Amino acid sequence: MTRITTGIDQAPALETSLEMPYTLTTGKAVSVFIEQLGHGVIVGSHCDNCDRTVVPAQDYCARCGGDQGATVAVEPTGVVTAITRTADGAVGLIRLDGVDADLLHVIDESAGEVAVGDRVEATFAPEPVGTILTLAGFAPSTSAVSTTAPKEIDEVADEDLAKQIIYSLSLPYRHAYGPNYGRLFDELGSRGGILGSRCPHCQNVLVPPRAYCEICYVKTEQFVEVKDTGRLQAFSVIHMEFIGQTRKPPYVYAEIVLDGASTRLIHNVAGIDMARATEVLDIGTPVRAVWKAESERNGTLDDIDYFEPIPE
Amino acid sequence: MSTSTERVAVVSSALSQLKPAWDTVQHIDLISETVNQALLASGFDIHDVDVVIDCGSDVLDGRSISNCGFLGQMGAHHKEESRVEEDGLFGAMYAVNKILGGGAKVALVIAYSKPSESIVENYYRTIADPFYQRPVGLNKAVAAGLLANQYLTGTDATEEELAEIAARAWTRAAANSKVSDARAYTAREILDSPVVASPLNQLSLSRPVDGAVAIVLTSETIARKLGSTPVWVTGMGSAMESQFLSEREPGRLEACEVAAGMAKRFAGGKEATSYGFAEVSATSAADEAMVVEALGLAARGKAASAYDGDVDINPSGGAIPADPIMATGLVRMHEAANRLSGRVEGSSATSALVHASGGIGMQTHSVFSLEV
Numbered sequence: 001m002t003r004i005t006t007g008i009d010q011a012p013a014l015e016t017s018l019e020m021p022y023t024l025t026t027g028k029a030v031s032v033f034i035e036q037l038g039h040g041v042i043v044g045s046h047c048d049n050c051d052r053t054v055v056p057a058q059d060y061c062a063r064c065g066g067d068q069g070a071t072v073a074v075e076p077t078g079v080v081t082a083i084t085r086t087a088d089g090a091v092g093l094i095r096l097d098g099v100d101a102d103l104l105h106v107i108d109e110s111a112g113e114v115a116v117g118d119r120v121e122a123t124f125a126p127e128p129v130g131t132i133l134t135l136a137g138f139a140p141s142t143s144a145v146s147t148t149a150p151k152e153i154d155e156v157a158d159e160d161l162a163k164q165i166i167y168s169l170s171l172p173y174r175h176a177y178g179p180n181y182g183r184l185f186d187e188l189g190s191r192g193g194i195l196g197s198r199c200p201h202c203q204n205v206l207v208p209p210r211a212y213c214e215i216c217y218v219k220t221e222q223f224v225e226v227k228d229t230g231r232l233q234a235f236s237v238i239h240m241e242f243i244g245q246t247r248k249p250p251y252v253y254a255e256i257v258l259d260g261a262s263t264r265l266i267h268n269v270a271g272i273d274m275a276r277a278t279e280v281l282d283i284g285t286p287v288r289a290v291w292k293a294e295s296e297r298n299g300t301l302d303d304i305d306y307f308e309p310i311p312e
Numbered sequence: 313m314s315t316s317t318e319r320v321a322v323v324s325s326a327l328s329q330l331k332p333a334w335d336t337v338q339h340i341d342l343i344s345e346t347v348n349q350a351l352l353a354s355g356f357d358i359h360d361v362d363v364v365i366d367c368g369s370d371v372l373d374g375r376s377i378s379n380c381g382f383l384g385q386m387g388a389h390h391k392e393e394s395r396v397e398e399d400g401l402f403g404a405m406y407a408v409n410k411i412l413g414g415g416a417k418v419a420l421v422i423a424y425s426k427p428s429e430s431i432v433e434n435y436y437r438t439i440a441d442p443f444y445q446r447p448v449g450l451n452k453a454v455a456a457g458l459l460a461n462q463y464l465t466g467t468d469a470t471e472e473e474l475a476e477i478a479a480r481a482w483t484r485a486a487a488n489s490k491v492s493d494a495r496a497y498t499a500r501e502i503l504d505s506p507v508v509a510s511p512l513n514q515l516s517l518s519r520p521v522d523g524a525v526a527i528v529l530t531s532e533t534i535a536r537k538l539g540s541t542p543v544w545v546t547g548m549g550s551a552m553e554s555q556f557l558s559e560r561e562p563g564r565l566e567a568c569e570v571a572a573g574m575a576k577r578f579a580g581g582k583e584a585t586s587y588g589f590a591e592v593s594a595t596s597a598a599d600e601a602m603v604v605e606a607l608g609l610a611a612r613g614k615a616a617s618a619y620d621g622d623v624d625i626n627p628s629g630g631a632i633p634a635d636p637i638m639a640t641g642l643v644r645m646h647e648a649a650n651r652l653s654g655r656v657e658g659s660s661a662t663s664a665l666v667h668a669s670g671g672i673g674m675q676t677h678s679v680f681s682l683e684v
Contacts, residue, residue: 011335013429018374022442030443054558056444062559082465082562084457085510091454093462093558102558104458105448116465132447167442173374173430178338212344214384217358219348 012182013174020169029057031161032071036153037135038128043153044099046070053150054101056132072150074099076122077143080114083107094120094138097146106137119143130162180209183223189299192291196261198222204262226260228289229310233257233264237277250274256287256307267301271308286310320408321535321542322653322682324354325527325646330634331492333428334522339373340385342524343424347387350420350526355538361528362416364388365407367400367423368638371435386422399423399593400525400642401668401678407529408545417531423639424524432520435637439672441555450557452595455673456517457509458557460598464511466563467613471511474597475499478516478632480619481600485629492521494633502597516597518635525642527649541653546663547582547681549574557673563613565599568606568667568677575665576608579681584608587681588661589624589651591644593631593669600630603667607679624661627651641668641678652684 026034029045033056036043044055045068052061058068078096090109093102107114108123121141128134177185180197187193196205197220199213205224206213213220235254252269269287272280287307297303326349328334328342351358366386370378379386379395386393396403400423407419427435436452463469476499483496497505497515505515535542551570553560560566576582584590584607592607594600601615604625610618619625628647631640648664650656666680 013335016374024442026443062554062556082458082461083510084454084461084512086449086453086457086508088449091449091458093458104445104450104556104558116461132444165443169434169438171371171374171430171434171438175374175429176335176338176426178336178341180341181338210385211341212348212385212387214389217348217387217389 011176013176015172015174017173018169018171020171022167022169024165024167026163026165027059028161029059029068029071031163032156033057034131034134035156035161036073037124037132040076040124041073041153042076042096042122042135043071044074044150046072046150052100053098055096055099055103070152073153074150075146075148077141077146078103078120078138080107080116080118080120080138083114083116085109090114092138098148098150105135108137108139111140114140131165180211184208185299187225188301188303189297192228192297192303194226194228194258195223196226196263198224205260207258207261207263207265224260226258228258228291228304230256230258230261230265230287230307232269232281232283232285232287234283235269235281237274250277252277252281254287254307265301267304268306269308270306280309318412319532320411320529320545321532322545322645322649323528323530323535323538323540323542324350325525325649326350326353327490327643327646328524329492330490330521330523330636330643332519332521334426335428339368339378339424339426340382342426342522343382343422343526344385344387346424346524347420347422347526350528351387354528354540356418356528358387361387361391361418361420363392363394363407363410364420364422365394365396365403365410367396367398367403367421367642368425369397369435371438372425372427372430372637374430387420392416398638398676399668399670399678400527400639401645401666401680402550402641402670402676404527404529404642404645404680405548405550405678408548411529411531417534419529421527421529421642422524423642425636425638426522427520427637428522432637436672445556450672452672453509453512453517455557456596456599457512459602459673460512460596461510462562463598463602469601469613469616471503472499473616474511474516474601475502476616477600477619478502478597481597481626481630481632482515484627485633488629491629491634494629512596512598516632518595518632521634521636523634523636523639523643525636525639525646527642527645541684543649543652544683545680546683547575547577547579548679549576549578550676550678552677553673553675555675560673563602565602565606565674565677568603568669568674568679571677571679572607575679575681582663582681584665585621585623587623587663587665589627589648590665590667591626591628591630591648592665592667593640593644595631595635595669595674597632599669599674600626600632603669603674607665607667627659638670641666641670644668645680645682648682652682
């Protein structure tokens with residue numbers, strides 16, 4: 001999922017992605033709208049206060065903020081009020097017959113170009129897909145303007161409504177390392193050196209290196225190499241399992257002050273009997289890095305497999 | 313503000329180079345360098361700063377609550393720090409209120425983004441509601457295309473006029489040393505560039521760029537003690553549209569009109585047409601036209617004529633050639649303050665309107681009145 005890329009004309013970068021799974025709770029209006037699409041029916045809401053019908057159905061009126069009144073079935077025909085074409089197809093605003101607001105949806109131009117003012121009618125997916133896309137889009141139509149008024153629908157049985165939609169987002173990134181992290185990872189990858197930067201004001205050595213000392217807010221300007229040995233500042237034995245975990249519990253998550261550094265590095269402590277971790281380890285326990293085999297290193301802090309206590 | 317005895321001024325600002333891709337630095341490198349420049353220009357030390365307000369997008373940054381990771385390099389260590397997940401001009405609004413309320417005397421406002429690190433349309437897709445608008449393909453280009461189509465359908469404005477607006481923006485950006493890789497285009501070249509979301513082309517939709525901007529605001533008492541020319545905030549306002557495009561009035565930006573009206577009231581009723589210049593944000597040439605109209609610089613559908621008027625519109629080139637999402641509006645404030653305080657040669661204007669927008673189809677709007 002995460003890798004380092006570089007190229008002739010590109011600075012080295014970290015390629016990574018955020019995978020975001022969601023269970024979206026629909027609420028009444030959305031669930032009824034989606035359920036009814038499965039029957040080929042488009043439903044909207046009528047706000048009694050504004051005397052206005054909007055589609056798709058809403059729980060609250062966007063104008064007055066009041067509860068929407070009746071859920072109504074509307075005609076599947078209407079007129080295009082706006083359209084835009086992209087490489088992925090056309091999207092438009094459609095004013096369905098008898099409705100007082102536009103509906104944003106896909107315009108199907110497979111049978112010919114559609115323009116503002118053209119009549120269109122709904123097309124449906126062969127099978128319900130559980131989202132607004134059960135309504136596939138709107139295609140050109142020769143239909144006359146329908147004068148059928150939106151009609152209140154019967155209450156949909158609660159067990160027929162999907163309360164949640166399983167949904168996920170995948171967001172890819174290509175993060176620049178920048179001069180400080182870039183140098184840190186270069187030194188790590190090429191020779192197992194750990195770099196920090198020294199603040200000329202407070203003289204603290206900051207690991208990882210950074211452009212400005214956070215406390216003094218002055219430029220650091222000098223890289224300093226620190227040792228791969230240090231002392232535990234804090235640690236916790238992790239027994240809990242969670243998404244995104246890179247080690248199998250139990251393991252020790254620790255803050256380590258490397259020799260020569262003023263800041264704490266977060267890493268793992270292993271090479272011990274985990275059942276006795278809290279007896280073996282203490283605040284101040286000296287530790288040293290255990291590096292992975294050179295063939296397994298990729299120039300990240302993961303090149304250090306873990307830290308282990310230095311025998312007294 | 314007219315209701316307060318104490319006023320607030322922009323006393324210094326700094327802007328990074330606006331580049332299609334700042335691939336040699338991290339966000340924090342870009343931010344810290346820009347903040348340092350703004351502080352140097354102000355004469356303040358970071359320890360003089362009472363509050364840091366930062367504006368960026370977690371989705372663009374690729375991490376949640378990204379300010380937590382960035383705050384040290386923003387100069388916010390052990391300070392009151394607040395994140396506004398909106399354009400930086402909304403952050404400036406927060407800062408002004410903070411100072412007027414007596415909670416701070418010196419405020420640092422930061423806005424930044426590196427859209428080059430991700431797929432920009434993913435950011436816009438995540439803004440769209442996941443039930444009704446996202447599945448049918450709503451994103452920045454589609455929203456801007458629909459708004460442009462509505463504008464052209466509902467007014468006498470023409471595609472050629474929109475191309476002229478874009479051409480002028482690019483030509484001015486080409487003369488702006490802070491905007492990288494910008495060149496002058498003719499209206500013909502704009503119209504001939506690839507269609508992205510009809511009627512908008514690659515060159516009439518705003519170009520996302522990486523960049524950071526930092527602005528220092530202070531109370532009147534402090535501003536008067538500094539050597540630089542204070543740029544007074546004489547009015548501000550903000551408003552938002554419905555998230556549903558279908559609930560908005562076609563062909564105009566009502567929320568922008570409301571924000572402009574609010575700023576005008578605070579500014580003692582000063583007419584838009586009496587300002588020296590305007591720095592406005594837009595995600596497309598049609599959006600810029602609608603902003604110009606919403607601010608009161610032109611009648612509906614007549615934005616093109618405003619570019620020949622007394623109020624210079626976007627002397628910097630505006631947002632079409634350089635749109636550092638989340639920072640675009642605060643960049644406008646930087647450009648305006650630079651000109652008003654005499655830091656730009658040949659600029660003698662004494663007042664400016666500044667505008668920011670955010671969201672899909674320019675859902676949010678903020679307007680500032682600045683005077684010297």
